[in-house]
Amino acid sequence: MAAKIIDGKAIAAEVKAEVAQRVTAFVEKHGRAPGLDVVLVGDDPASQVYVGSKEKQAGTVGIRGAVHRMPSDTTQDALEAKVRELNAARDVDGILVQLPLPKHLDSQRVIDVLEPGKDVDGLTPISTGLLWSDRPGLRPCTPWGCMRLLQHTGVALEGARAVVIGRSALVGKPIAAMLVAKNATVTLAHSRTKDLAARVREADIVIAAVGKAELVRGDWIKDGAVVIDVGINRSASGKLIGDVEYAGAAERASWITPVPGGVGPMTIAMLLSNTVDAAERRASW
Numbered sequence: 282m283a284a285k286i287i288d289g290k291a292i293a294a295e296v297k298a299e300v301a302q303r304v305t306a307f308v309e310k311h312g313r314a315p316g317l318d319v320v321l322v323g324d325d326p327a328s329q330v331y332v333g334s335k336e337k338q339a340g341t342v343g344i345r346g347a348v349h350r351m352p353s354d355t356t357q358d359a360l361e362a363k364v365r366e367l368n369a370a371r372d373v374d375g376i377l378v379q380l381p382l383p384k385h386l387d388s389q390r391v392i393d394v395l396e397p398g399k400d401v402d403g404l405t406p407i408s409t410g411l412l413w414s415d416r417p418g419l420r421p422c423t424p425w426g427c428m429r430l431l432q433h434t435g436v437a438l439e440g441a442r443a444v445v446i447g448r449s450a451l452v453g454k455p456i457a458a459m460l461v462a463k464n465a466t467v468t469l470a471h472s473r474t475k476d477l478a479a480r481v482r483e484a485d486i487v488i489a490a491v492g493k494a495e496l497v498r499g500d501w502i503k504d505g506a507v508v509i510d511v512g513i514n515r516s517a518s519g520k521l522i523g524d525v526e527y528a529g530a531a532e533r534a535s536w537i538t539p540v541p542g543g544v545g546p547m548t549i550a551m552l553l554s555n556t557v558d559a560a561e562r563r564a565s566w
């Protein structure tokens with residue numbers, strides 16, 4: 282089978298068009314735009330690029346975006362105080378603390394301070410609990426974007442065998458919960474998994490989220506499987522490559538995401554969508 286490509290850029294554009302419409306309705310009803318505030322500590326170049334992109338894309342859908350830049354020697358107390366200030370600010374609907382933080386800062390403690398109603402990254406313990414108990418709440422953006430890509434393929438998740446490779450709090454664990462909620466049978470594989478190839482060979486849905494270039498070999502993919510590649514790795518020559526050996530996998534899969542242009546663009550689109558969700562929920566109190 283030759284795979285159809287899941288065009289993350291195009292689907293992200295659809296999501297953003299929906300968000301823009303909801304923003305217009307929100308402004309009409311409440312007389313202000315939904316607001317997204319990003320906290321960026323230090324000067325990591327990759328983080329600068331991501332945050333710049335978030336700010337720009339927020340603007341294109343009518344969301345008020347602000348970036349709070351703090352120096353790399355910011356203390357834990359100062360960072361937590363900034364988050365509390367944003368928790369209390371009426372016009373702030375979504376707060377995102379850009380990760381990773383400089384090594385001397387404890388990101389879990391910062392996230393614990395975040396007001397769950399403004400947790401547009403879906404990373405607070407409250408958001409995690411709501412997700413695993415199948416209740417409405419803010420969902421982590423990258424896995425939420427993957428679910429939207431799966432929905433686009435039209436492939437049935439109910440009863441499907443899914444393998445998720447990677448157990449991070451940002452992607453692997455939450456997407457496992459989302460797939461279970463859709464009645465898939467989920468294997469959550471990780472670095473200690475025995476015979477990963479065999480687990481992948483039996484999967485109808487493969488989600489690769491480990492951050493190791495081409496770890497998943499093309500010949501592991503079952504004929505007709507759907508492959509979602511969350512990995513963004515840089516090759517020696519500076520090219521972006523995923524966690525899946527693309528060419529081999531694309532010969533077998535029914536659908537596959539490219540890297541770049543697959544999951545990546547969805548992350549920011551879902552962040553904007555979460556910001557409007559948060560704004561609507563807060564305004565309805």
Ligand SMILES: Nc1nc(=O)c2c([nH]1)NC[C@@H]1CN(c3ccc(C(=O)N[C@@H](CCC(=O)O)C(=O)O)cc3)C=[N+]21
Binds near residue numbers: 381402540545
């Ligand atoms: N609190 C927090 N929340 C995040 O959601 C978060 C974060 N911290 N820290 C960093 C990661 C990374 N991330 C990406 C966003 C967009 C692309 C993206 O748009 N990628 C494009 C372009 C890639 C490129 O050209 O570099 C693509 O894959 O096609 C990728 C990765 C969000 N993150």
